[in-house]
Amino acid sequence: MAVGIEKPSVGLSRVAISETHGENGIEKPSVGLSRVAISETHGENSPYFAGWKAYDENPYDEIMNPSGVIQMGLAENQVSFDLIEEYLRQLPETSFGGDHVSNFRENALFQDYHGLPSFRKALATFMEQIREGKAKFDPARVVLTAGATAANELLTFILADPGDALLIPTPYYPGFDRDLRWRTGVEIVPIHCNSSNNFQVTRQALEEAYNSAKAMNVRVRGVLITNPSNPLGATVQRQVLEDILDFVTKKNIHLVSDEIYSGSTFSSSDFVSVAEILEARDYKEAERVHIVYSLSKDLGLPGFRVGTIYSYNDKVVTTARRMSSFSLVSSQTQQLLATMLSDKKFTENYVRTNRERLRKRYDMIIEGLKKAGIQCLKGKAGLFCWMNLGPFMDKPTKESELALWSLIVHEAKLNISPGCSCHCSEPGWFRVCFANMSEQTLEVALKRIHDFVNKQR
Amino acid sequence: MANLSKLAVNDGHGENSPYFDGWKAYDANPYHPINNPNGVIQMGLAENQLSYDLIEEWILKNPKASICTNEGISSFKDIAIFQDYHGLPEFRHAIAKFMGQVRGNRVTFDPNRIVMGGGATGASEMLMFCLADPGDAFLVPSPCYPAFDRDLRWRTRMQLIPVPCSSSNNFQLEKEALEEAYEKAQQANIKVKGLILANPSNPLGTLMDKDTLTTLVNFINEKNIHLVCDEIYSATVFRSPKFVSIAEVINDPNVVCNKDLIHILYSLSKDMGLPGFRVGILYSYNDLVVACARKMSSFGLVSSQTQHLLALMLSDEKFVARFLEENAKRLAKRHKLFTEGLEEVGISCLRSNAGLFVWMDLRGLLREPTLEGEMKIWRIIIHDVKLNVSPGSSFHCSEPGWFRVCFANMDDHTMEVALQRIRSLVDQKKESSVKSEIPVVKDNKKSQKSLHLSFTARRFNENVIMSPRVMSPHSPLPHSPTVGAST
Numbered sequence: 038m039a040v041g042i043e044k045p046s047v048g049l050s051r052v053a054i055s056e057t058h059g060e061n062g063i064e065k066p067s068v069g070l071s072r073v074a075i076s077e078t079h080g081e082n083s084p085y086f087a088g089w090k091a092y093d094e095n096p097y098d099e100i101m102n103p104s105g106v107i108q109m110g111l112a113e114n115q116v117s118f119d120l121i122e123e124y125l126r127q128l129p130e131t132s133f134g135g136d137h138v139s140n141f142r143e144n145a146l147f148q149d150y151h152g153l154p155s156f157r158k159a160l161a162t163f164m165e166q167i168r169e170g171k172a173k174f175d176p177a178r179v180v181l182t183a184g185a186t187a188a189n190e191l192l193t194f195i196l197a198d199p200g201d202a203l204l205i206p207t208p209y210y211p212g213f214d215r216d217l218r219w220r221t222g223v224e225i226v227p228i229h230c231n232s233s234n235n236f237q238v239t240r241q242a243l244e245e246a247y248n249s250a251k252a253m254n255v256r257v258r259g260v261l262i263t264n265p266s267n268p269l270g271a272t273v274q275r276q277v278l279e280d281i282l283d284f285v286t287k288k289n290i291h292l293v294s295d296e297i298y299s300g301s302t303f304s305s306s307d308f309v310s311v312a313e314i315l316e317a318r319d320y321k322e323a324e325r326v327h328i329v330y331s332l333s334k335d336l337g338l339p340g341f342r343v344g345t346i347y348s349y350n351d352k353v354v355t356t357a358r359r360m361s362s363f364s365l366v367s368s369q370t371q372q373l374l375a376t377m378l379s380d381k382k383f384t385e386n387y388v389r390t391n392r393e394r395l396r397k398r399y400d401m402i403i404e405g406l407k408k409a410g411i412q413c414l415k416g417k418a419g420l421f422c423w424m425n426l427g428p429f430m431d432k433p434t435k436e437s438e439l440a441l442w443s444l445i446v447h448e449a450k451l452n453i454s455p456g457c458s459c460h461c462s463e464p465g466w467f468r469v470c471f472a473n474m475s476e477q478t479l480e481v482a483l484k485r486i487h488d489f490v491n492k493q494r
Numbered sequence: 495m496a497n498l499s500k501l502a503v504n505d506g507h508g509e510n511s512p513y514f515d516g517w518k519a520y521d522a523n524p525y526h527p528i529n530n531p532n533g534v535i536q537m538g539l540a541e542n543q544l545s546y547d548l549i550e551e552w553i554l555k556n557p558k559a560s561i562c563t564n565e566g567i568s569s570f571k572d573i574a575i576f577q578d579y580h581g582l583p584e585f586r587h588a589i590a591k592f593m594g595q596v597r598g599n600r601v602t603f604d605p606n607r608i609v610m611g612g613g614a615t616g617a618s619e620m621l622m623f624c625l626a627d628p629g630d631a632f633l634v635p636s637p638c639y640p641a642f643d644r645d646l647r648w649r650t651r652m653q654l655i656p657v658p659c660s661s662s663n664n665f666q667l668e669k670e671a672l673e674e675a676y677e678k679a680q681q682a683n684i685k686v687k688g689l690i691l692a693n694p695s696n697p698l699g700t701l702m703d704k705d706t707l708t709t710l711v712n713f714i715n716e717k718n719i720h721l722v723c724d725e726i727y728s729a730t731v732f733r734s735p736k737f738v739s740i741a742e743v744i745n746d747p748n749v750v751c752n753k754d755l756i757h758i759l760y761s762l763s764k765d766m767g768l769p770g771f772r773v774g775i776l777y778s779y780n781d782l783v784v785a786c787a788r789k790m791s792s793f794g795l796v797s798s799q800t801q802h803l804l805a806l807m808l809s810d811e812k813f814v815a816r817f818l819e820e821n822a823k824r825l826a827k828r829h830k831l832f833t834e835g836l837e838e839v840g841i842s843c844l845r846s847n848a849g850l851f852v853w854m855d856l857r858g859l860l861r862e863p864t865l866e867g868e869m870k871i872w873r874i875i876i877h878d879v880k881l882n883v884s885p886g887s888s889f890h891c892s893e894p895g896w897f898r899v900c901f902a903n904m905d906d907h908t909m910e911v912a913l914q915r916i917r918s919l920v921d922q923k924k925e926s927s928v929k930s931e932i933p934v935v936k937d938n939k940k941s942q943k944s945l946h947l948s949f950t951a952r953r954f955n956e957n958v959i960m961s962p963r964v965m966s967p968h969s970p971l972p973h974s975p976t977v978g979a980s981t
Contacts, residue, residue: 069687069720069755074624074786081789118571125562125570141553142546148613148769183612183772184577187793194649195502199628220623220649220790259496291496325496339577340798352498359507360649363619364612367797368770373562 078219080211088442088452097450099477107482110452112267112420113473114301114337116394117387121336124383128376140372147368150361152181156371159378160345164330166384167300172312174347180357181371183342185297185331187364189216189261192327192346195356196291197223197258203293204228204246204260206238208459208466210267217261226250226257229462232425235414236269237277238262243284259291259325260284265298265308268459268468269423270399270416272302275309282314285325292326300335300388302418303396315349323349332374334420335391341370395420395472398479402471405483409490420472424453427465429493438464449489451482506648508641515873516882525880527907535912538882540696540850541903542730542767544824548817549766552807559806561799569802576798579791581610585801588808589775593760595814596729601741603777609787611774612794614726614761618645618690620794621757621776624786625720626652626687632722633657633675633689635667637853637889637896639696639724646690655679655686658892664844665698665853667691669709676717688720688755689713694727694737697889697898698853699846701735707743711751722757729765729818732826733847744779753779762804764850765821771800825850825902828909832901835913839920850902854883857895859920868894879919881912 088110097105147153154176161174182188197203199222205213206228217223228246230236243260250257260281264273273281285292294311302308315323327348333339343366348354378384402422403413414423430437435457442455445467456466471479516538525533557565561573576582583605590603611617626632628651634642636656647654657675659665672689679686689710693702702710714721723740731737740758744751758777763769773796778784808814833843833852844853860867865887872885875897886896901909 069625069718070782070786071623071625071627071630071687073627074782079786079789113575115571115575118574121574122567122570125567126564128562141550142543142767145546145549145768145770146541146543148763148772183616183794183797184792187612190793195499196496198499198501201499215789215792220793258499285496289496333577338574340574342577342795342797350495352502356498356502356507359509362613363616363645363649364794365772367772367800369803370797370799373799 073220076219078215080215080219083211083458088446088454091446091450092452095450097478097481099475103481104450106446106450106452107478107485108452108473109470109482110454110468111473112334112470113339114334114391114395114420115473116337116398117391118337120383120387120390121377124377124380124387144368144372147371148365150181150358150365152179152366153368153371153375155379156366156375157181159375160330161347162381163378163384164299164347166381166388167305167335168308168310168312169305172310172316174312178347178349178354180346180348180354180361181366182344182346182357182361183364183366184333184339185295185329185344186212186216187342187361188329188331188344188346189213189293189295190219190221191357191360191364192293192329192353193217193221193223194360195353196293196327197221198256199223200255201258202226202250202255204243204250204257206230206236206242206262206266208236208268208456208461210263211454211458211460213261223258224250224255226253226255227460227462228260231463232414232466235271236266236423237274238281240280240284243281247288257288257290259293261293261295263295263297264311265296265302265418267298267419268421268454268456269414270419270421270468271414271423272308272417275314278309278311278314282311282318282322282326286322290325293329294326295329297329297331297334298419299330300391301395301420303392303399304417305388305392307417312347320349325350327353336387341374342366343370343374398471398476401476401479402469402483405479406486409483409487411486411490414466421468421470424467424469425465426467427463429490430465433464435464442467445489448492449485451485501649506644508644508648511888516876516884519876520882523880525908525911527911531911532880534876534880534882535908535915536882536903537899537901537912538884539903540764540898540900541769542764542821542825542850543903543905544767544828545817545821546767548813548820549768549807552810552813553803556806556810559803561802573798573802576801577795579610579788579795581608581796582798582801582805584805584809585796588805589760591811592808592814593728593775593777595811596765596818597737597739597742601739601745603741607777607779607784609776609778609784610791610794610796611776611787612796613769613772613774614724614759614763615641615645615774616772616794617761617774617776618642618722618724618759619648619650620787620790621722621759621778621783622646622650622652623790624783625722625757626650627685628652630685630687631655631679632687633672633679635659635671635691637665637697637886637891639692640884640888640890642690652687653684655684656890658890661844661855661893661896665695665700667702667706667710669713672710672713686717686719688722690722690724692724692726693740694725694731694848696727696849697851697884697886698844699849699851700844701731701737701848703735704738704743707738707740708746708749711740711743711749711756714755715751718752718755720755720757722759724759726759726761726764727849728760729821730825730850731848732822732829735847737848741777754782755780757783766817771804772796773800773804828901832899832909832913836916839917841916841920844896851898851900854897854899855895856897857893860895863894865894871895872897875919879915881915 092106092108095105097107157176157179161176164174202224204226228242331344346357412425454468520534520536523533525535557563560566561570586605586608590605593603611620631653633655636658657671756779760775762773842855859871884898
């Protein structure tokens with residue numbers, strides 16, 4: 038997720054930036070800004086940003102600062118850049134798309150919200166490749182947005198009115214609090230999941246969430262899942278997907294499936310996309326399903342701001358396209374990626390190799406944690422693992438979890454993400470990223486965990 | 495089937511207005527000098543296509559600016575990972591420097607106040623989210639940029655209150671009109687949060703002088719409301735008087751102003767002709783707004799690949815100086831050619847010295863001085879004269895008969911063809927008119943008929959012609975087919 042560390046401004050009163058208090062009260066903004074501006078729904082004042090600050094102030098560097106804080110809270114994929122760089126190096130100059138001058142003006146002028154046809158097509162094909170052809174994607178349904186951040190917010194604007202709610206399984210990506218709620222005025226109602234069944238969504242949990250929204254007089258407009266899951270690093274089982282689809286159909290609501298990590302599964306057979314289920318059902322009730330994707334994780338290109346909404350609903354496609362005007366993808370970037378993703382040889386090799394490397398990293402961290410006596414949720418995807426430190430906590434409470442976390446950040450000097458920041462209802466779990474560093478750094482991190490755990494005993 | 499939100503089903507996207515007939519007509523029949531010389535010429539798109547060669551030349555000389563070339567690929571990884579919403583520091587510095595240079599270095603900009611947005615479209619919406627709650631209002635002088643309706647209101651749910659300007663004083667904004675609009679809003683219990691305007695103006699192409707800007711500053715300070723200046727055309731000023739930015743006004747020690755109320759919107763889409771790159775900028779003098787907008791910019795960051803390219807390009811002072819000078823020269827030349835061509839046939843335009851368009855006065859050609867009269871002549875221009883120009887009503891102009899005509903989005907030859915067609919329209923009107931001078935006499939159906947016959951054999955179709963793909967004017971295939979996206 039796009040992050041910047043906001044250093045608290047000197048001399049601004051708490052009142053000026055405080056959260057609203059009380060049932061009815063919106064503190065009248067003293068400086069004449071909107072409620073949205075004054076609210077804290079951007080999420081950056083939550084305690085878990087302390088970890089970011091600790092890293093920011095003392096970042097680890099193999100040579101320059103070997104005792105600094107190691108960043109393990111950032112879900113980035115840095116293991117496969119060499120493949121992209123190699124590809125770019127062997128490209129003849131003429132095919133650098135928008136960067137090549139003869140194509141320049143045409144590309145610089147292109148602001149059509151339909152997006153570059155060649156890019157849409159390449160993206161649709163890439164999505165098919167990731168799913169090994171088990172589902173088809175029509176380029177005409179691909180809507181481009183500046184990152185999945187924009188895609189998720191945009192869909193929320195389209196599917197829900199202010200005050201409505203989306204149901205989201207916990208634990209979930211902390212950025213959703215901002216992306217789905219901040220400017221939209223839409224609420225998130227959690228679907229509670231726990232370790233008793235590996236945090237999979239159950240029919241009962243779905244019903245409970247729906248009913249709790251109803252009890253609060255809040256209208257539910259949809260369910261939003263992330264598959265593979267962040268922060269669990271696990272894929273959603275086929276049966277669970279079927280259950281969720283049946284549920285949203287019964288309630289006549291929408292389903293958004295954020296499949297941003299679909300290319301980061303360690304083995305392609307582990308992942309079932311909702312697209313496959315729909316195809317198997319002959320696209321019955323498909324109009325209520327929308328898929329979000331991005332190149333930030335699978336290709337490791339978060340800076341390029343490439344996100345997409347793939348909707349089976351014509352009206353949603355049309356509206357999303359119009360709304361994407363607020364967050365289009367740079368034409369220069371579209372051109373570059375159209376070229377890259379149209380190269381089947383490159384994409385096949387990349388997807389396969391990337392998977393292998395991620396699996397290798399995953400195995401390495403699981404092994405290392407095991408040696409330290411730490412268990413993780415069995416994962417099959419993603420750039421992180423879901424680590425259980427419950428046994429190391431005196432009490433199974435959020436406070437204990439945060440206390441332990443603070444120790445890890447400040448003593449072990451590792452910035453990992455506490456489960457409470459992901460709204461996990463079971464204290465003691467932590468998300469640990471492993472793909473945003475070198476293998477050497479990962480070794481150092483594992484040693485620190487080992488030492489830290491020994492100290493605690 | 496599950497319903498969509500109110501936003502999704504309302505007309506806030508703005509694409510259902512009759513204004514888009516022109517786009518559809520162009521889309522269905524686009525001009526091409528060889529393949530379709532009788533097609534519709536696009537004059538409704540404010541693009542700057544006059545100075546690409548300068549940029550292309552720079553790119554060829556600076557392969558390092560691209561992360562895909564051999565010279566630049568070593569930067570690839572760092573750039574590709576970079577998603578910090580502060581933006582690349584070198585990008586912010588380059589933008590600040592560029593903005594200063596555009597203003598003749600009469601004022602400097604602090605890179606730390608530069609916030610990115612998804613194009614000016616995204617940046618302006620983002621700013622409104624920071625300043626206005628649903629139901630709040632902003633005053634906006636009219637005629638104004640049509641897409642403000644969508645950009646500022648659609649998802650923010652705020653309102654826009656037009657402050658009409660009239661030709662009686664060359665459409666200058668009057669303090670009385672502002673006060674009146676403000677008072678009316680107060681009486682209707684509408685909370686006015688600010689005033690937004692484009693300077694240089696779209697569609698007028700005129701500048702506000704320092705006195706006017708100072709008056710506005712006094713006004714908003716007195717009412718304690720925000721002032722948003724969209725300076726997206728600041729480098730399209732091609733003749734004196736010089737552009738005066740709001741930044742200069744509040745920098746003046748004699749001007750008393752609460753700087754927390756001042757915000758500037760900018761983009762590279764017009765000045766540099768790079769709309770595809772989606773470079774929107776918010777520059778705010780209000781720390782809270784900068785802090786809030788920065789977080790919000792996550793929804794519309796500029797691609798790091800693009801930030802990297804522009805950081806290098808815009809920090810090249812020599813290139814920038816040459817670009818600004820040459821670009822202004824070419825705009826001046828094109829503007830002169832077009833306005834003189836119009837003068838020759840008795841059509842005048844509002845006197846302007848900026849922008850990529852002219853504000854053309856066709857009041858004399860209206861059969862009746864009403865919106866319907868304007869629409870009628872406009873449909874003739876589109877379907878018979880085959881020029882897509884923009885009717886004043888789409889800019890919320892309160893006076894019928896004005897049209898915005900863009901002149902910088904085509905080559906010289908196409909410009910000449912357009913002028914030729916305009917000459918023909920007026921000549922025909924002259925010939926068929928009972929009186930010797932324009933305007934055409936009311937109820938002279940004969941003249942109307944002969945106008946039709948002289949241009950086309952087919953009957954003019956009042957109904958909207960839907961092209962197979964419905965295209966939006968905000969993101970069409972806008973330019974001449976020679977530059978159309980072929981991939």
